[in-house]
Amino acid sequence: MVTSLMALHRKESDMYEAADREHAIWNFQVPPQVPDESEVKETVSCDVLVAGAGVGGLTAACRLKELGFDPLVCEKSGNYSGRGGHFGVPNSSLMKKYGIVNDLKEVARQWIAISGNDIDQELLWTFLRRSEEAMDWLLPIAEADGLQPRLVDCIYRSAPYREFYGAHSFPATGYIRGAFAPKALYKYGTEKGVSFRFNTPVTQLIKDESGRVCGAYAKGPEGIIKILAKRGVVLATGDIGGDEEMCRAYAPDALRTLSSQYIPVGCNTGDGHKMALWAGAVMAEEVFPIMMHPQHFAWCNLFFLFVNKYGKRFMNEDSYVQGRATSIMRQPDGVCYSILAGDYAEHMEESLKYGGGIFWGNAGLRYGDGWSKDQTVASVEKAIKDGFAVKADTLEELAELIDVDKAQFFKTVEEYNGYCCRKDDEAFGKRPELLFPLEKGPFVAMKIGTTLLEVVGGVQIDCSMRALGKDRKPIPGLYVIGDTSGGMYGHEYVTTILGNSHGRAVTWGYLAAETIAAE
Numbered sequence: 207m208v209t210s211l212m213a214l215h216r217k218e219s220d221m222y223e224a225a226d227r228e229h230a231i232w233n234f235q236v237p238p239q240v241p242d243e244s245e246v247k248e249t250v251s252c253d254v255l256v257a258g259a260g261v262g263g264l265t266a267a268c269r270l271k272e273l274g275f276d277p278l279v280c281e282k283s284g285n286y287s288g289r290g291g292h293f294g295v296p297n298s299s300l301m302k303k304y305g306i307v308n309d310l311k312e313v314a315r316q317w318i319a320i321s322g323n324d325i326d327q328e329l330l331w332t333f334l335r336r337s338e339e340a341m342d343w344l345l346p347i348a349e350a351d352g353l354q355p356r357l358v359d360c361i362y363r364s365a366p367y368r369e370f371y372g373a374h375s376f377p378a379t380g381y382i383r384g385a386f387a388p389k390a391l392y393k394y395g396t397e398k399g400v401s402f403r404f405n406t407p408v409t410q411l412i413k414d415e416s417g418r419v420c421g422a423y424a425k426g427p428e429g430i431i432k433i434l435a436k437r438g439v440v441l442a443t444g445d446i447g448g449d450e451e452m453c454r455a456y457a458p459d460a461l462r463t464l465s466s467q468y469i470p471v472g473c474n475t476g477d478g479h480k481m482a483l484w485a486g487a488v489m490a491e492e493v494f495p496i497m498m499h500p501q502h503f504a505w506c507n508l509f510f511l512f513v514n515k516y517g518k519r520f521m522n523e524d525s526y527v528q529g530r531a532t533s534i535m536r537q538p539d540g541v542c543y544s545i546l547a548g549d550y551a552e553h554m555e556e557s558l559k560y561g562g563g564i565f566w567g568n569a570g571l572r573y574g575d576g577w578s579k580d581q582t583v584a585s586v587e588k589a590i591k592d593g594f595a596v597k598a599d600t601l602e603e604l605a606e607l608i609d610v611d612k613a614q615f616f617k618t619v620e621e622y623n624g625y626c627c628r629k630d631d632e633a634f635g636k637r638p639e640l641l642f643p644l645e646k647g648p649f650v651a652m653k654i655g656t657t658l659l660e661v662v663g664g665v666q667i668d669c670s671m672r673a674l675g676k677d678r679k680p681i682p683g684l685y686v687i688g689d690t691s692g693g694m695y696g697h698e699y700v701t702t703i704l705g706n707s708h709g710r711a712v713t714w715g716y717l718a719a720e721t722i723a724a725e
């Protein structure tokens with residue numbers, strides 16, 4: 207099967223629909239041969255098969271067990287998985303302790319606007335309304351494993367990119383690892399008797415004569431396993447970022463980032479997306495949005511002056527994380543330099559009243575602790591130590607140390623300083639409160655490039671996590687959650703509440719279990 211230019215230009219709807227062997231445009235649309243019974247090494251039975259032991263799959267399995275079912279979790283890698291550190295929901299009991307209650311209508315309006323309306327608003331409202339219950343379910347599970355859930359104080363504060371509090375972190379004795387909450391879920395699940403099989407990717411769904419999904423094949427260390435699942439299958443296999451062809455089809459920008467930081471490396475090949483397609487599900491209609499961060503080189507960007515390798519400024523640096531990542535990705539080589547003057551730290555605290563958010567403010571700052579200058583300075587110094595930033599006494603010396611057109615760089619700085627002195631950014635309209643001339647040394651240039659975290663689009667689901675077919679009716683027995691599902695994000699990953707991708711995975715896992723119990 208080849209992908210031709212003609213194919214690329216075929217009707218968009220063709221791409222999003224399931225295709226059979228004859229009509230497939232892409233290789234991934236072609237279903238594999240069903241294994242012969244003689245190839246099956248083992249047949250096992252369970253109530254529900256959960257494919258994937260990430261945040262979503264673990265939540266679904268634990269909740270299913272609580273509700274009296276016998277779930278089997280099959281995981282492709284050798285362990286449960288987790289990453290990052292923020293779990294975002296608009297409200298929770300923890301937030302109430304801090305006196306924070308978000309107005310869901312306000313959050314929804316901001317979310318929809320930043321998504322360019324390209325989302326399923328019913329799904330968004332399901333997340334906004336039901337995530338509090340899911341988070342309140344997770345919090346005691348995390349605490350029972352010794353974690354100390356906290357609220358994160360790192361948001362962009364103004365229109366048009368306004369972000370709301372709601373990112374929860376799960377540190378243990380002061381530090382955070384993304385896998386801490388999944389570890390707590392895994393521990394809780396195993397204690398309750400959830401069965402896990404690792405190094406066992408699920409490969410293909412099985413339907414009965416009525417068309418109901420009633421199990422799947424998986425590839426265990428000993429060979430093919432046939433899994434019969436009385437109540438159906440939950441696909442929680444993560445995103446498509448590790449499958450180049452799927453990215454070309456659904457999320458071409460994912461291929462423009464300088465790296466991927468997904469772990470477990472190579473496991474996010476859209477297996478659940480493919481299995482759902484082969485079973486007749488359709489993909490959500492938006493171009494799949496990507497979650498990318500400007501953290502390929504230095505992790506800290508701040509908001510002063512950005513220049514590309516031609517020494518040119520290219521954006522209003524006063525933007526939120528995805529906005530900055532998108533603009534930087536479009537620069538030659540996908541790289542820019544963030545330039546700081548010797549007095550940068552003095553302007554930071556003041557700036558957080560207007561902007562902020564991750565890569566500007568401090569992503570680890572806990573609500574109530576107050577901003578610390580030391581932490582910002584430490585992250586700049588770390589970038590220098592790691593070889594992603596350079597420091598020099600003069601701009602001339604700085605320009606010698608970076609890959610930049612020097613003449614244009616000096617011209618850009620001179621123009622920028624002029625805007626700062628006049629408090630009028632005629633070039634890109636940065637707010638006067640955020641304009642500080644680059645005059646005092648030593649100067650720092652931090653190299654910035656974008657990395658792909660996840661592609662957050664997927665299978666079209668309804669508000670009960672049921673996969674939908676071409677007729678937009680649920681496929682019986684098939685549930686899709688987390689990054690394998692779509693509909694929540696339009697053209698980019700939304701940070702209206704930081705960490706909401708984890709928040710979605712937990713909420714969707716929780717709701718899938720409730721749906722199965724109710725059916």
Ligand SMILES: Cc1cc2nc3c(=O)[nH]c(=O)nc-3n(C[C@H](O)[C@H](O)[C@H](O)COP(=O)(O)OP(=O)(O)OC[C@H]3O[C@@H](n4cnc5c(N)ncnc54)[C@H](O)[C@@H]3O)c2cc1C
Nearest residue numbers: 258260262282290291292408444473477688689705707708
């Ligand atoms: C470096 C990094 C940092 C991040 N930080 C944050 C953050 O702070 N906040 C946030 O909200 N989001 C963050 N994310 C994104 C977040 O991790 C995901 O959106 C979220 O974990 C999705 O959960 P999931 O359960 O859908 O998928 P995953 O957590 O990706 O889990 C999917 C699991 O399925 C397994 N699998 C794949 N194929 C198969 C198969 N065929 N059979 C069985 N198992 C299979 C995979 O090995 C994996 O364990 C980050 C991502 C990265 C890469």
